[in-house]
Amino acid sequence: MNRPIGIFDSGVGGLTVASAIKTVLPHESFIYYGDTRHAPYGDKSKNTIAQYSLRITSFLEQQNCKAIVIACNSASAAAYGQLKKFYPQLFILNVIDPIVERVAARNFSKVGVIATRATTKSKVYAKKLHRLQPNLEVALKATPLLAPLVEEGFAQTEISRGLIQRYLNDPALENLDALILGCTHYPLLQAEIADYYQNKVEIINSSTWVAQALKEALAKRKLLNTQTKPSYRFYVSEKTAAFADVSKLFFGAKIKLTEQVLST
Numbered sequence: 001m002n003r004p005i006g007i008f009d010s011g012v013g014g015l016t017v018a019s020a021i022k023t024v025l026p027h028e029s030f031i032y033y034g035d036t037r038h039a040p041y042g043d044k045s046k047n048t049i050a051q052y053s054l055r056i057t058s059f060l061e062q063q064n065c066k067a068i069v070i071a072c073n074s075a076s077a078a079a080y081g082q083l084k085k086f087y088p089q090l091f092i093l094n095v096i097d098p099i100v101e102r103v104a105a106r107n108f109s110k111v112g113v114i115a116t117r118a119t120t121k122s123k124v125y126a127k128k129l130h131r132l133q134p135n136l137e138v139a140l141k142a143t144p145l146l147a148p149l150v151e152e153g154f155a156q157t158e159i160s161r162g163l164i165q166r167y168l169n170d171p172a173l174e175n176l177d178a179l180i181l182g183c184t185h186y187p188l189l190q191a192e193i194a195d196y197y198q199n200k201v202e203i204i205n206s207s208t209w210v211a212q213a214l215k216e217a218l219a220k221r222k223l224l225n226t227q228t229k230p231s232y233r234f235y236v237s238e239k240t241a242a243f244a245d246v247s248k249l250f251f252g253a254k255i256k257l258t259e260q261v262l263s264t
Contacts, residue, residue: 002228004029005214006060006068008053011039011151012246013185014071016207017095019250021069022232024211025218029230031063037237037261040147041074042116042183049118053079055262057087059235066223067091069214073183074118091221096124098213099180099206104132108177111204112139114167115182116147125182139172143183150185153242161192168196178202188246235260 005025007018011034018032033056035041041049053075060068068090070076070083076094083092103111113125120142129138145163154160173179179201181187187205194203218224232251235258236243247255 001066001223001225002029003064003066004031004231004233006031006033006057006063006065007071008033008035008056008060008068008075009072009184010034010041010052010074010147011036011185011240012243013147013150013183013188015246015250016184016187016205017069017071017210018232020207020211021214022230022251024208024215025225027225027228027230028218029225029228029232031060031065031233032235033060033260034234034236034243036151036240036243039151040116040185041072041078042118042144042147044074044118046078046118046122049075049078050082053083054086057083057090057092059260059262061087061090065090067093067214067218069210070094071184071210074116077119077122077124091217091223093210093214093217095184095206095210096128098209099204100125100128100132102209103178103180103204104129104136106178108133108136110137110139110176112141112173112176112179113182114141114143114146114173114179114186117142117144119182125180139176141167141170141173143167146189147183147185150188150246151240151242153245155188156192160189164189164192164196168193176201178204180204181206234258237261
């Protein structure tokens with residue numbers, strides 16, 4: 001029960017999920033790996049994303065993690081199946097399924113999904129939502145520059161606001177009941193996105209829902225830690241100023257970042 005949870009993303013975006021896990025599961029320790037050297041994953045091929053994900057999962061398994069959270073939509077879309085196949089003994093949670101289940105249970109007529117090219121190309125959100133809610137209209141929009149913008153520290157600037165307006169001013173995204181932030185980097189832009197819609201569209205941030213799904217899954221498997229004082233370890237494939245800044249935003253100034261390049 002007191003083994004850590006492994007969390008990984010291409011960079012800083014998964015910190016939104018890690019922060020939610022810290023809040024929802026205050027006794028759980030975790031090990032976070034941000035593959036900043038290869039960020040973002042969204043414009044890479046499915047095979048390349050799968051290779052990176054397998055390498056990171058192997059590292060986290062070696063750290064004796066009791067569960068793995070794929071805190072990246074691109075990796076969830078491209079690599080989840082392979083990770084389950086290669087590590088059948090591990091409980092692995094992706095960031096897409098908890099959102100699909102919650103959204104399908106709502107009385108929405110039309111939802112939009114903004115995400116990286118890898119995620120939108122896979123059509124994973126539309127496919128999974130239509131299995132549960134066949135009549136739901138799902139509009140997909142690739143927004144490939146948003147993740148690197150966050151990685152470079154340009155959230156909450158004129159640059160981010162202009163880019164958000166350019167992307168969301170698309171007829172396909174009109175008359176939405178809700179907009180799914182289909183990339184874990186995007187919650188760092190959530191306020192700006194909500195402002196664009198004048199708070200008339202529900203903005204769905206996956207982080208808390210994923211943390212809650214993790215809590216339920218660990219409880220079901222009798223792996224929930226309710227007593228031990230938690231510890232948090234952060235690894236990156238390359239130290240970046242943006243990662244240091246965002247990690248401090250969520251976890252305070254005492255965060256120690258360890259650079260760990262994984263062998264091929």
